[in-house]
Amino acid sequence: MKQKPRIRFVNKDKNKFFPTLKNRVDAYFTENNLCRHANSTMILKTVVLLSAYILPFIFILVFNPPLWLSLTLWLLMGLGIGGIGMSIMHDANHGAYSANETVNKWMGYSLNLAGGGVLNWKLQHNTLHHMFTNVVPMDEDIQDRLIVRLSPHTEVKGIHRFQWIYAFFFYGILTLYWVVAKDFVQHVSFTKSGVNTQTRKENTVTLIKLILMKAIYFGIFFLVPIYLFGIPFGEILGGFLLMHFTAGLILTVIFQLAHTVEGTDHPQPNEKGIIENDWAIHQLQTTVNFSRRNKWLSWYVGGLNFQVEHHLFPRICHVHYPSIAPIVKETAEEFGLVYLENETFNEALLSHVSTLRRFGNLPDWNEAIG
Numbered sequence: 390m391k392q393k394p395r396i397r398f399v400n401k402d403k404n405k406f407f408p409t410l411k412n413r414v415d416a417y418f419t420e421n422n423l424c425r426h427a428n429s430t431m432i433l434k435t436v437v438l439l440s441a442y443i444l445p446f447i448f449i450l451v452f453n454p455p456l457w458l459s460l461t462l463w464l465l466m467g468l469g470i471g472g473i474g475m476s477i478m479h480d481a482n483h484g485a486y487s488a489n490e491t492v493n494k495w496m497g498y499s500l501n502l503a504g505g506g507v508l509n510w511k512l513q514h515n516t517l518h519h520m521f522t523n524v525v526p527m528d529e530d531i532q533d534r535l536i537v538r539l540s541p542h543t544e545v546k547g548i549h550r551f552q553w554i555y556a557f558f559f560y561g562i563l564t565l566y567w568v569v570a571k572d573f574v575q576h577v578s579f580t581k582s583g584v585n586t587q588t589r590k591e592n593t594v595t596l597i598k599l600i601l602m603k604a605i606y607f608g609i610f611f612l613v614p615i616y617l618f619g620i621p622f623g624e625i626l627g628g629f630l631l632m633h634f635t636a637g638l639i640l641t642v643i644f645q646l647a648h649t650v651e652g653t654d655h656p657q658p659n660e661k662g663i664i665e666n667d668w669a670i671h672q673l674q675t676t677v678n679f680s681r682r683n684k685w686l687s688w689y690v691g692g693l694n695f696q697v698e699h700h701l702f703p704r705i706c707h708v709h710y711p712s713i714a715p716i717v718k719e720t721a722e723e724f725g726l727v728y729l730e731n732e733t734f735n736e737a738l739l740s741h742v743s744t745l746r747r748f749g750n751l752p753d754w755n756e757a758i759g
Contacts, residue, residue: 396527396658400667406724407669407701413716414702418709425705426487427480434688434708435477435496442469442502449628450618463628467635470503470564474640476691476707478503482511483703503636504568504606506599509575512584519703523648523655523675524664531648534559538748539649542657549749553742560641561634568606568633572599642738646679647696649748650740652729653677672700673721677729679737681714686734697728 418425427435445462448454454462480486481496500507513529521527523540531539537556538549576599579585580592587595610629614620654674658664664671676696680686687694692707698714699707718728731737 396521396524396662396664398664398666398668398671401665402667404667404670404724406667406720406726409724410669410701410717410720413720414705414713417713417716423709424488425709426485427706428708431476431480431486431706431708434472438469438472438476439499439502440469442466442473445469449620450614453618453620456624459624460628460631463632464635467632468639470632470636471639471643472689472691473499474503474636475643475689475693478510479691479693480706482507483515485704485706501602501606503564504603505564506572506576506602508585508595509572509579512579513575515703516584519700520668522672522700523653524657525655530644534563537745539645541655541748545749545751547751550751552749553745556745557638557642560645561638563637563641565630565633565637568603572603642741643690643693645741646731646734646737647677647693648675649744650677650731650737651744651747652740669701670726673697673726673728676700677731677737677740678714679731680734681711681730682732683734687711694734697730 417423445465449459449462453459477486477496478500481493481499484490484493486493486496497507500510518528518530523531525540525542526532533539533543536546536548537552537559538545576585576592576596580587585592611622611625614625615622653676654671656664656666656671656675666674678697679694681694683694687710692699692710695707695710695714698705698710698717701717702713705713721728731740
């Protein structure tokens with residue numbers, strides 16, 4: 390694994406967009422006497438989402454319901470994982486859930502409930518994706534996934550022509566891959582590339598904890614129901630796969646609707662590793678909001694349909710994004726910047742499919758259909 394290249398943003402024009410925006414957002418919280426972190430709405434959401442994941446599993450163990458009901462409960466657990474990942478874990482591991490870092494730490498461990506490791510997630514998401522959004526090869530969130538191409542700057546293959554059809558299946562198995570192998574692959578790759586800066590001793594401890602966490606996770610989901618409650622292996626395996634496919638599909642689609650859609654930029658640094666742009670403006674140009682006015686969707690996806698606000702202010706709890714979004718949009722327009730947005734979920738989804746088709750076309754194929 391090669392070292393990640395050194396890339397930096399240079400605001401040559403000394404644009405004042407972000408300082409102005411930050412002052413206005415700060416003023417909003419000060420004038421309204423509001424905390425930037427979780428409020429009662431967020432706490433209630435935390436209880437609901439954790440319950441949606443934990444209580445169905447307890448019900449399965451205690452009552453061993455018929456297969457149709459069991460699978461329905463596993464599906465509900467998948468919805469719970471998606472909600473936990475987009476709301477609780479996401480905010481906490483950004484330091485946005487609470488002003489108390491101990492609270493953030495323990496709420497961030499909710500990722501373990503889905504079988505994922507916290508350190509690798511922070512390195513991939515906070516360090517690489519948020520700093521270098523849509524920049525290849527830095528942004529691991531848009532790196533090619535097996536036969537899915539998510540950037541115009543990677544190698545295009547013939548199979549990619551059909552990715553707009555089959556990509557959603559691979560989205561569905563993402564969390565399953567994460568649980569089984571991804572954490573270990575990233576542990577090695579991030580260490581070799583220099584993204585993980587821990588000492589060898591610290592990484593040894595991290596790896597041991599990761600292995601123990603995975604063992605406990607699989608023990609709870611397979612050994613406990615099969616050997617202590619007598620539930621057939623096939624039923625548990627089917628439910629487990631359904632749960633992860635549901636969670637993987639939701640999490641991946643919601644993320645892709647913010648970055649891999651029409652209108653977003655995929656800039657590349659010059660030969661000196663410099664991207665000649667203000668970092669905050671870069672976030673505006675690589676990130677798209679969607680369905681901002683859908684309160685039910687906003688509740689469930691943890692404000693990830695307000696990705697512009699999230700990328701600019703990742704340490705503000707997502708429950709505040711609907712209130713600060715008008716400030717961000719107005720300030721962007723004042724500075725002559727485009728505030729990217731798809732009005733509805735369907736509009737964003739169709740835009741993503743269109744982008745998958747565009748990224749999947751070979752050059753000669755483009756000419757043929759042109």
